[in-house]
Amino acid sequence: MKNMAAGNHCTVTEFFLAGLSEKSELQMPLFLLFMGIYVVTVAGNLGMIALIVLSSHLHNPMYYFLSSLSFIDFCQSTIVTPKMLVSFVREKNLISYAGCMTQLFFFIIFGSAECCTLAAMAYDRYVAICSPLLYSVTMSYQIYSSLIAGVYIFSVLSASVHIGFLISVQFCKLDMINHYFCDILPLLKLAHSNTNINELLILIFGTLNICVPILTIIISYASIIASILHIHSTKGRSKAFSTCTSHISAVAIFFGSAAFMYLQPSSVNSMDQGKVLSVFYTTVVPMLNPLIYSLRNKDVSAALKKICQRKTFK
Structure with a gap:
């Protein structure tokens, strides 16, 4: 399969996407389910961004990070979900080679950006709770801007390296990608040339994007x-725990599914199992994040209530 007689003349212009399930009786229920998830995701994340922009008391780094996370989740979901929905209503879901590379490029950018942003949010909470008097200095708008710029520079670099090496991989026939979007692992399984360097890059960037942020978060x-346990006030301790548990919930779901998908050896990685796992970090987590942060965060809930009351009185 890997040997190739055609050399560099071997070209592919499009791929088939297998979709999430091949069972015909599940196509319409899955279409309706994921259409609903996508609508909630778009409304929730754009609503969160609008709420933070409109509420002056949310104009601090903690909520700037949250608005950045909402933007990432909106983009990530929009990159993946519409193409998934097409697979439920079409018998053959085709994607061009250029379209596949473009989808993968932006998927890597926003996937990597989410990993780094979650780590930055954990550091922000650490400074706010452990060094509250230094928070305005340590997490100034300039530092926030530098962190976000660093996140996107690294994410674009990561995506560019992956795509740069992937376009040199040979695909010699119209083939079926066993996934509902163009992800790098199922693509490499169709390759007709050596992919060792690509698998090494997945391990390197997977470690940087998953293990390093997880270590930062831990x-x-x-x-x-440790700092919360030293708070004597029960109310203060409860508020601190409440702020953190929402973040931990999102982190556990996102990194758990991503680590299981990308940090396994390719020889033991099951694509069918991987498709199910990837649903969590491509569709479920982007939907849950604004719900988790709005329901568990008193400042966000208060801002939402204030906006609603303002609209009612008008």
Whole structure:
């Protein structure tokens, strides 16, 4: 399969996407389910961004990070979900080679950006709870801007390296990608040339995007928990825990599914299992994040109530 007689003359212009399920009786229920999820995701994340922009008391780094996360989740869902929905209503879901590379490029950018942003949010909470007097200095708008710029520079670099090496991989026939979008692992399984360098890059960037943020988050929250335990006020301790538990919930779902997908050896990675896992970090987490942060965060809930009351009185 890997040997190739055609050399560099071997070209492919499009791929088939297998979709989430091949069972015909599930196509319409799945279409309605994921259409509903997508509508909630778009409304929730754009609503969160609008709420933070309109509420002056939410204009601080904690909520700037949250608006950045909402933007990432909106983009990530929009990159993946519409093409998934097409697979439920079409017998053959075709995607051009250029379209596939473009989808993968932006998927890597926003996937990597989400990993780094979640780590930055953990550090922000660490500073706010463990060094509250230094918070305005340590997490100024300039530092927030630098962190966000760094997140996107690294994410674009990561995507560019992956795509740069992937376009040199040979695909020699119109083939079926066993996924509902163009992800790198199922693409490599169709390759007719050596993919060792691509698999090494997945391991390197997977470690940087998953293990390093997880380590940052663990250290931040270990310090936060230690600091919370020293708070004498029950109300203060409860508020601190409430702020953190929402973040931990989102982190556990996102990194758990992503690590299981990308940090396994390709020889033991099951694409069918991977498709189910990827639903969590491509569609479920982007939908849950604004719900988790709005329901568990008193400031966001208060801002939402204030906006609603303002609209009612008008």
